[in-house]
Amino acid sequence: MEVKRIDLESVDVKFLDSRQGVFAGYASKFGGVDSYGDTILSGAYKRTLKKRDRPIRLRWNHWGPVIGKWLEVREDDIGLYVEGELTPGHRTAEDVFASMKHGAVDGLSIGFRPLQFRDLGDGRRELKEIELLEISIVEEPADLGARVSDVKSALDEAESLKEIETILREAGRFSRADATALVARVKALARGERGAETVGAEDIRTLFQRFATG
Incomplete structure (x- = not known):
């Protein structure tokens, strides 16, 4: 799964004060070149929004819990327009909403797979x-694509599941509980195939998407 983050200010996210926890704006915009070197063309989301086996989840930081639901997700001339509602009474959702209103949390990010693209070089x-997998509210101000690359590079050097768990946790993308849960899932995958402590970085990469999309 690839991720693509965009600042709330640049996608015109607004809070609908008449409905607590409801906000609207754009999860991505068409045209231009983003910080990842990508240009999303109009129509890129058309098929994925029509043919879906599961709803688009509203998550916290991609790897975190589902904290609400998308009331509307559609393409228009500008980009991918969304209206979301954070779950009332959900402690994480209420904390996220407070942080968004305060400006401490300032990003939306899509989790996706590129199905058709043209390589322009450089x-x-x-x-x-x-293929849209989920849309998250995110706190990380850095380039998430670079962070994922850094984690993958570190995983190549890991020699045990314990070391992999530490790398994931220290990378800042996983809490201790999340890192432990992901490693447990890798062990379950490997059980019966080969010794759990010999599971490699590719196994972890395979599990990134499964863990993130539940």
């Missing part, structure tokens, strides 16, 4: 069709 792409 790390740039035109994304023609996207």
